[in-house]
Amino acid sequence: xxxxxxxxxxxxxxxxxxxxxxxxxxxxxxxxxxxxxxxxxxxxxxxxxxxxxxxxxxxxxxxxxxxxxxxxxxxxxxxxxxxxxxxxxxxxxxxxxxxxxxxxxxxxxxxxxxxxxxxxxxxxxxxxxxxxxxxxxxxxxxxxxxxxxxxxxxxxxxxxxxxxxxxxxxxxxxxxxxxxxxxxxxxxxxxxxxxxxxxxxxxxxxxxxxxxxxxxxxxxxxxxxxxxxxxxxxxxxxxxxxxxxxxxxxxxxxxxxxxxxxxxxxxxxxxxxxxxxxxxxxxxxxxxxxxxxxxxxxxxxxxxxxxxxxxxxxxxxxxxxxxxxxxxxxxxxxxxxxxxxxxxxxxxxxxxxxxxxxxxxxxxxxxxxxxxxxxxxxxxxxxxxxxxxxxxxxxxxxxxxxxxx
Amino acid sequence: xxxxxxxxxxxxxxxxxxxxxxxxxxxxxxxxxxxxxxxxxxxxxxxxxxxxxxxxxxxxxxxxxxxxxxxxxxxxxxxxxxxxxxxxxxxxxxxxxxxxxxxxxxxxxxxxxxxxxxxxxxxxxxxxxxxxxxxxxxxxxxxxxxxxxxxxxxxxxxxxxxxxxxxxxxxxxxxxxxxxxxxxxxxxxxxxxxxxxxxxxxxxxxxxxxxxxxxxxxxxxxxxxxxxxxxxxxxxxxxxxxxxxxxxxxxxxxxxxxxxxxxxxxxxxxxxxxxxxxxxxxxxxxxx
Numbered sequence: 001x002x003x004x005x006x007x008x009x010x011x012x013x014x015x016x017x018x019x020x021x022x023x024x025x026x027x028x029x030x031x032x033x034x035x036x037x038x039x040x041x042x043x044x045x046x047x048x049x050x051x052x053x054x055x056x057x058x059x060x061x062x063x064x065x066x067x068x069x070x071x072x073x074x075x076x077x078x079x080x081x082x083x084x085x086x087x088x089x090x091x092x093x094x095x096x097x098x099x100x101x102x103x104x105x106x107x108x109x110x111x112x113x114x115x116x117x118x119x120x121x122x123x124x125x126x127x128x129x130x131x132x133x134x135x136x137x138x139x140x141x142x143x144x145x146x147x148x149x150x151x152x153x154x155x156x157x158x159x160x161x162x163x164x165x166x167x168x169x170x171x172x173x174x175x176x177x178x179x180x181x182x183x184x185x186x187x188x189x190x191x192x193x194x195x196x197x198x199x200x201x202x203x204x205x206x207x208x209x210x211x212x213x214x215x216x217x218x219x220x221x222x223x224x225x226x227x228x229x230x231x232x233x234x235x236x237x238x239x240x241x242x243x244x245x246x247x248x249x250x251x252x253x254x255x256x257x258x259x260x261x262x263x264x265x266x267x268x269x270x271x272x273x274x275x276x277x278x279x280x281x282x283x284x285x286x287x288x289x290x291x292x293x294x295x296x297x298x299x300x301x302x303x304x305x306x307x308x309x310x311x312x313x314x315x316x317x318x319x320x321x322x323x324x325x326x327x328x329x330x331x332x333x334x335x336x337x338x339x340x341x342x343x344x345x346x347x348x349x350x351x352x353x354x355x356x357x358x359x360x361x362x363x364x365x366x367x368x369x370x371x372x373x374x375x376x377x378x379x380x381x382x383x384x385x386x387x388x389x390x391x392x393x394x395x396x397x398x399x400x401x402x403x404x405x
Numbered sequence: 406x407x408x409x410x411x412x413x414x415x416x417x418x419x420x421x422x423x424x425x426x427x428x429x430x431x432x433x434x435x436x437x438x439x440x441x442x443x444x445x446x447x448x449x450x451x452x453x454x455x456x457x458x459x460x461x462x463x464x465x466x467x468x469x470x471x472x473x474x475x476x477x478x479x480x481x482x483x484x485x486x487x488x489x490x491x492x493x494x495x496x497x498x499x500x501x502x503x504x505x506x507x508x509x510x511x512x513x514x515x516x517x518x519x520x521x522x523x524x525x526x527x528x529x530x531x532x533x534x535x536x537x538x539x540x541x542x543x544x545x546x547x548x549x550x551x552x553x554x555x556x557x558x559x560x561x562x563x564x565x566x567x568x569x570x571x572x573x574x575x576x577x578x579x580x581x582x583x584x585x586x587x588x589x590x591x592x593x594x595x596x597x598x599x600x601x602x603x604x605x606x607x608x609x610x611x612x613x614x615x616x617x618x619x620x621x622x623x624x625x626x627x628x629x630x631x632x633x634x635x636x637x638x639x640x641x642x643x644x645x646x647x648x649x650x651x652x653x654x655x656x657x658x659x660x661x662x663x664x665x666x667x668x669x670x671x672x673x674x675x676x677x678x679x680x681x682x683x684x685x686x687x688x689x690x691x692x693x
Contacts, residue, residue, distance in 0.1 A: 048520045048620075184665055212664035215624050217615060218652075220414035221659035221667070228407055241522050244616045252533060252542040253410070274524040274616060 034070060034077040034342060036332070037100030038110040039121065044088025049113045049321055053135060056325020057081055057110065059306075059313055060333075063299045070333050073340035082106055090117045097121040101128045107342050108133070110328050113321075115139040116186060122150045131335075131348045133328040136321060138287075139190055143368035150369040151351050153287075153327055153360070155376060157187075158194045160263065160285040163378050163390050165198035168233060168259055171399055175258060179208035179231035181222060181246070183238035191263055192237045199233075207231055216242070219249050226255070233259045240265035244274045251278050259283060260403045267379045267386050268319055279381040281403045283389070287376045288320040288327075288360050291386050292394060296359040298330035306359040327360035334358075409539045411656045417541060419652025420549025423645045424610055425625050426632035427556045428603030434639015435576040435596040438488065439496065441503040444626030445510040446476055446601050450608025451617040452518055458525045458612070465525050465609045466547050469555070473606035480601030484594040492593060507622070514619035522616040548610040553645065555606055559599065560641040572596045576639060631675060637685030646686045 038057060041050035061079055064070060069078040082104050086093035093112040100106045101124065109125050111118040111134040118137040125132035126147040134142065134152040143152060168175050178199045182192030189211060196206050207229040210222055223246070226234070234257045236246050243265045250260075265271040266284040290307040300306040306326065310318040318326075332347075334356050339346035354364025354373065366372035378390035380400060387397030429443040450472040454465040457472075465472075483506070491498045531543040563569035574582040575592045583589050615621065628651070636647025651671055658670035678685065 181664075210663045210665065213668050215627070216664060216668075217624055217628065218414075218418045218655065219664070220418065221411050221656040222664040224407055224410045224414060225660055241616045241618065241621070244522055244524060248614075249542075252545075253540055254533075270521045270523075274522055274526075276526040276528070 032069075032075055032077055034072075034079050034108075034336070035104065035106045036079065036081050036108050036110060037097070037104060037106030038081055038083040039086045039093045039096040039100065039112045039117075040083050041088040041093075041113050041117075042085040046088040046113050049136070050085070050088075052319065052321040053110075053113060053325040054083065055310075055314055056135075056318070056322045056327070057083075057329060058325075059310055059322075060299065060326040060329030062313070063309070064329070064333060067299065070336050072336050072342060075341075077336070077342070086112060086117075090120050093117045094120050094124055097124045101125070101130055106130070107344070108332055108347070110325075111135055111137065114187070115142045118142055118152075119145075122147055125149050129344060131332075131344055131351060133332055133351075135324040135328045138187065140368070140370065143370040147369060148352075149348060151331075151365050152370045153324055153331070153363065155287065155371050155374065157191050158198070160191060160376055161194040161198040163375055164261055164283060164285060165195070165202055165204075167378060167390055167399055169202045169204075172232070172258060172401060175232040176203075176205060177207045177229065177231045178204050178233040178235060179226045179229055179257075180206065180210075180235045181208070181219070181226060181237075182211050183214060183242055184211040185214055185238075188237035188239070188264075192235065195235045195237075195261070204233065212238075212242075217245075219246050220253070223249055223253050223255060227253055231257055233257055233261070235261045235263075237263050238265075240268070240271050240274075244271060247275045247278050247282070256403050258401050261285075266381060269317065272381060272384060272386075278403075279384065281380060281382065281400050283378060283380045283399075285376050285378050286320050288318075288323040289377065289379060289386060289388070290317045291379070291388060291396065292361075292377065294359055294361065295357070296330075297357045298334060298359060300326070300330065300359045303359045323360055327358055327363070330358050330360075331356050331363055406538055407660070411660050412653070413536070413539050413541050415653035415656030416649065417545040417549055417652070418656060419649030420552055421545065421611060421614065421648075422628055422632050422651050423556060423648030424548065424552030424603075424607040426629040426636075426644045426648060427552075427559065427641060428600035428607065429626075429629035430633045430636070430639060430641065430644045431559070431603065432597055432600035433633060435572055436488075436492070436593055437496075438492075438499045438503065438597075439630075440597075440600065441500065441507045441626060442510060443600070443604055443629055444622035444624070445507050445514070445619070446480070446604035447608040447611070447625045448514065448617065448619055448622045449510065450476060450605030451612040451615075452514065452608075453605065454609035454612040455523055455525055455617055464527075465612045466551050469551060469606040469609040472609035473602035473604075476601040476605035477598045481594050481598035484597035485590070488597065489590055489593065492590075507626075511619050511622055518619065520618055520620055522618045524616050525613040527613055544613050548614060552607060552610050555603065556641055556645060559603060563641070568595065572599075631671065633685075634675060635678060635685055640685070643685055650686065 064079050069076040084096040086096050109132045112121050113136050115137040118134040119142040126149050131149045137152050138154040138157050140156050180192050182189050208226050243262045261283045266282045267286050267289050272279045292303045294303045335347050335350040338350045356363045361374035364373035377388045379386050380389045388394045389399045432440045453472045454468045457463045457468045534541040571587045571592045632647040636643030654671045655667045658667035
């Protein structure tokens with residue numbers, strides 16, 4: 001009995017082991033599939049951002065696979081995205097990155113969301129020699145580790161503050177005082193510090209610099225104090241809900257500086273709809289906006305086509321996080337096509353060479369791995385519409401001063 | 406002038422805080438349930454007001470009682486069918502249950518309304534009241550006045566009607582109230598529904614002031630908790646006192662120490678109050 005059972009078990013295992021050989025299609029398909037790993041925050045505090053990134057990845061996947069996959073030398077590679085939910089927890093993102101490399105044997109990696117998690121997970125990718133594309137890391141500190149496998153789509157936070165400061169300095173030389181109110185959170189605070197540096201560099205006095213706590217429901221007292229400094233330029237950093245509230249409360253106290261800069265949010269319909277006429281003339285900056293008009297060598301062909309396809313699939317215009325997901329996809333695709341295969345060293349070398357004309361921006365990476373090839377445009381809300389006011393080659397409108405009460 | 410402006414801001418904010426916390430305090434005081442669903446009910450009330458404003462142009466100040474009534478019956482049913490099962494059980498059971506209901510409602514709203522932030526836009530804008538250079542936004546003023554009127558109406562209801570006396574009696578002594586012929590489970594359900602009514606009405610009043618999104622529910626809940634502890638549990642006048650106290654502390658704390666530390670000041674005062682006057686500003690000893 002026991003012998004019979006052992007034999008039948010052996011037969012079963014043998015058949016199982018031979019299955020790939022008996023079905024040639026299966027073995028071949030496995031070989032011609034490119035597997036990309038992506039830890040995503042699909043639940044927890046960062047769930048909205050995680051969902052957005054996934055939408056961007058999937059739109060790119062749809063386009064690539066509809067065209068038969070990525071052309072790598074004489075092979076067509078179908079693309080498979082292997083993702084896990086890291087529940088907005090950075091330690092879990094690191095564990096899952098390790099799992100994607102060792103268990104799932106992915107060929108390449110897309111980063112978790114944000115600077116902190118990207119920095120932590122990039123160490124695992126570097127240890128294993130897997131090229132790692134960071135879709136949403138904008139802090140220079142992420143890229144200061146000398147890693148060879150880390151490539152970041154966003155330019156440094158200072159590239160958001162410098163163009164606006166330049167514009168103000170050139171067009172409004174009398175602007176001499178800036179007030180900055182920042183959300184006490186990693187990215188908004190880092191951005192506020194960059195604005196402080198950019199202002200000081202141009203001799204603009206920083207008359208007010210305060211941080212507000214995450215979850216603040218009222219900014220009236222902070223704004224009352226800010227108003228006493230009579231700034232010409234006001235910079236507010238935070239997220240959409242903060243900026244809706246602050247803009248509204250500025251109007252409540254008749255605070256109407258010559259220039260009002262708010263990041264992140266005003267470039268999106270949601271913010272414009274929520275504040276109504278008070279959106280007028282607010283300036284902002286972002287790495288991407290649907291209003292841009294790049295022609296590209298990627299699977300989308302242009303920013304306009306990307307936006308159109310996104311609208312068809314999801315029913316709304318993409319924001320910069322959604323676009324970032326698709327952008328890291330097209331960059332990796334171009335690098336693989338140029339390398340003619342999935343050899344990590346060859347693809348890494350192509351990534352380092354740069355020169356990717358994408359729907360997002362022309363992307364090349366600096367020595368640290370951070371993109372340094374484009375300037376995030378400056379936008380202004382004019383007559384309820386988003387206009388690009390800088391750089392000149394992308395501009396759709398002229399810079400206007402003054403904001404309404 | 407800045408101090409006067411901050412004082413007005415603090416009072417206007419305090420009135421809104423009182424609206425946020427009134428229903429929460431009632432449910433905590435009467436049912437001894439820390440209702441973690443409260444913030445989500447406020448958000449749901451705000452959505453109802455937003456859609457009513459979009460569809461029919463109804464002012465959220467006028468719509469507030471309707472938003473409250475829309476939540477009254479569902480809340481009554483939730484209490485009778487779900488919460489009733491944990492009445493008198495350890496506090497952890499009620500916490501977990503209301504936390505679960507809160508997750509369910511938040512995610513249902515995320516699914517139905519998306520996480521986009523929305524806001525009722527008054528057209529034409531309601532404007533500002535200029536008090537000799539000190540500005541008071543009229544939307545906040547109306548919301549405060551309407552909110553306080555609502556709290557006082559509920560307070561009068563509790564003091565003067567048979568239904569109100571039944572709630573107070575159950576709160577004071579459940580067994581004695583039952584012996585006097587009060588149907589305790591029904592009274593609990595009515596008290597919970599009244600709390601939901603106040604949450605819905607508060608949401609409507611706030612829909613033109615704070616951005617509306619399902620993710621805002623935890624902010625409201627956090628404020629309600631602090632205000633109740635500050636003012637005293639289960640005391641509606643205490644809610645008003647707690648709301649104004651928090652509004653003023655946050656506003657003057659911001660002025661003195663900056664916005665980053667304003668909340669810290671509020672919580673330090675809260676801890677001191679818990680140490681030296683654990684019943685809150687206007688609460689009474691004797692309710693656990």
